[in-house]
Amino acid sequence: MPFPDTVPTLAHALAERGYQEPTPVQEAVLADNARGRDLLVSARTGSGKTVAFGLAMASELLDAEGKALPAPTPLALVIAPTRELALQVKNELVWLYAGTGARIVSCVGGMEPRQEARALAMGCHIVVGTPGRLCDHLSRKNLNLSGLKVAVLDEADEMLDLGFREELETMLDATPPTRRSFLFSATIAREIARLAQRYQRDALRIDTVGDNAPHTDIEYRAILADQSDTIGAIINVLRLIESPCAMVFCHTREGVRQLQAALVGHGFSSVAISGELGQNERSRAIESLRNGLARVCVATDVAARGIDVPSLGLVIHASLPGSPATLLHRSGRTGRAGRKGVCVLVTVPSKKRQADRLMQAAGVDVAWNTVPTQDAIREADTERLLTSEALTRESVTGEKPLVERLVAEKTPEQLAAALVFLWNKSLPQPVGVRAITPGSSSRDAGPSRERTREPREPREPRERSREMEGGSWFKLSVGRADKADPKWLVPVICRLGGITKKDIGAIRIAPTYTLVEIAGDKATRFAECASAADADEITIEPAKAPSGSEAPSPRGRTPGSRPSKPRRPVDPTKSSSRKRS
Incomplete structure (x- = not known):
């Protein structure tokens, strides 16, 4: 009509x-x-x-x-x-x-x-x-x-x-x-x-949504991969699924940087979009996708809305979306205006149940798969070569002398071998990763390479308020007025600072800010990662060691402060504070 x-x-x-x-x-x-x-x-x-x-x-x-x-x-x-x-x-x-x-x-x-x-x-x-x-x-x-x-x-x-x-x-x-x-x-x-x-x-x-049903033009898949094989799994997905343009979503800027560097180093034409980029840089990145100069865009959720690239046929979630709405909005970058698309979620076995609940809440039917193998990718490459336009197009006038010379001087086997060599040379190589089937854990899967680990020494439990020797102090922009609590502060500090729980010493919560102690050998890395956090997340800056009078109570409260009510606090890193748009 x-x-x-x-x-x-x-x-x-x-x-x-x-x-x-x-x-x-x-x-x-x-x-x-x-x-x-x-x-x-x-x-x-x-x-x-x-x-x-x-x-x-x-x-x-x-x-x-x-x-x-x-x-x-x-x-x-x-x-x-x-x-x-x-x-x-x-x-x-x-x-x-x-x-x-x-x-x-x-x-x-x-x-x-x-x-x-x-x-x-x-x-x-x-x-x-x-x-x-x-x-x-x-x-x-x-x-x-x-x-x-x-x-x-x-x-x-x-x-x-x-x-x-x-x-x-x-x-x-x-x-x-x-x-x-x-x-x-x-x-x-x-x-x-x-x-x-x-x-x-x-x-x-x-x-026009119809009971908010998920997009029928998008095929959803999910893949289990060991934590150390996540980047390799993403590379293999990009190699297996043929798409002129793909988008990969990460939670943080640091995740974007790491994945972007891995893709570029592996031979992918890739661009990145995150909150640290200016508007002109973002626009250039999106334009390079639209005109075919780049095939992959790695982005934080800042790009989950508002990007419309007609050739985008593949979306990969390198990290679990925080909500069903985020899952659908990320995935909605493909399958637009009647075109078909594929959405792949890559996660670790320990988060499979969380992924199942997320997709069930979003109304998405998903098929769980293993990481694409090198053999499966090579088989797909073979089919793509046999159906390539290069084998069916007519040679133009300027090419005919060279074509005739090659036919006269080389055998069919030599020409075919040269074609296969040049075809494979132009493609990023797939990665060998361990296969983890749904229902199993990474421990059940056979190792794809030699891995030996020394047995861990048992570690004595440590009080959260105990200071460590040689630690460095940092100041966080949230305090008791923001419902700051170690229960959610510790995961946020680990995520923004690229450290683990054992690297965190004392946490001292004041009314408008929080002081946290970081192990001395991790302080430099922590400062670098924290400085790259999105502007709308917690800001972290170096601080002086607090005096003894500021010692916290057992739950991270300063003496004399009233305990918070027994209700789940709100994580400000997930709250709405992006009014800088």
Whole structure:
């Protein structure tokens, strides 16, 4: 079915992009019962949402001939949770409205705010941005929303999860009550429903997800690998599954750096995206994926939303996602717009049950597999060679003299051997890893290489508050006011600092900060790893040793402090503090 009642300028843009039929969400927002109404839409990532609300807002922005109306102040506002998503939305709207004369301006963190202010002052029809930066321009009087006709909240559930409720309410309160509002979300949870009830009028509810079922265009697989074989397992997955582009997700920047270095050293054309990169560096990395200069992107969850690479056919979870929503959003980078994709989760045997619960909560049916073997990869390479375009293409004029000479001077066996040699030489070599079958542990699996370990000496238990000789002290940016507690501080310190539990000495919790002692031989490594932590996590810096009067009580409390209530504390590293977007 063609796009219904689309103005000529937009219809021409859709045709140039190869859009022939609308997706379900696009068809729903363009239906007769949606005209002129507020819309509350649940649609999964990759379903064509941007084009959907771009078409739906056209009646407020364009005249009968499809040209942009005069706009002394912005007519449409699109709010997105991340810089990547906001810039992607802007790019989509730019080509969609290319023939209308509409001006589109982006306002996102990481960009020069003065340039954005100048662009807003010159006038525009559509503003696309992140909540924090948009509120900043609003407070500085750079952004005037008095004439707004349409407000769009894209990925509203993610913005609420990131703690942007106050910014969203500030922005919506500054818009005229007569404006239309489109609220797009993967799920319509209670908080989303409350936001819609407050800021929408008689909104049309559109559900194109179908009971929030997982994406049917994505095949899910899971692989067990020993901890020391995780990188080798990821390399073998990338080699076995043929995809022009793949994305691998890690929890931390340090994990991204290590995996990125391993892939590049193994011969993969790879780029990395994490919070330490500036916006220009991220944009260049994404562009290298789109134009084929890079095949693999290693990223933290900062890239889980807002990256749309048409050729991306494989997503690998190098670390377990923290929630079902994160699993689905990471995986949603593939299988977009009707294309098929594969999602592979690589984990250790000790976390298999956790992985099963995660995927069950996400409604995902997954097949457990062993790590791809070298023989399986070579067999797949053979099939790819036999079906390669190189064997079926016609030689061009400039190649014929060389082709004729090779045929005359070399035997068929020599030519075939040369082809196989050059084919294999261009591919990264697979890695030999131990095979761990589902239901077994790494101890049950036969070793893939010699490993000898000296028996461990029994270690005496140590009190958490006991200081160690020659230890170095560090200051953490959370304290008792943040519900700091050794129960969750110790795992966080180990993860951010690249150390183990035995390297941690005394922990002293103050009202607004925490002092922690690290073994002297691990202090340098700890400082380097901690300095690379994401800005929205706990900040860690060197500190002086505390005086004896600050000695903690047995549970890490300073003398005289009141014990915390017996309830599970909130880990601030998992809380919503990313308002720097």
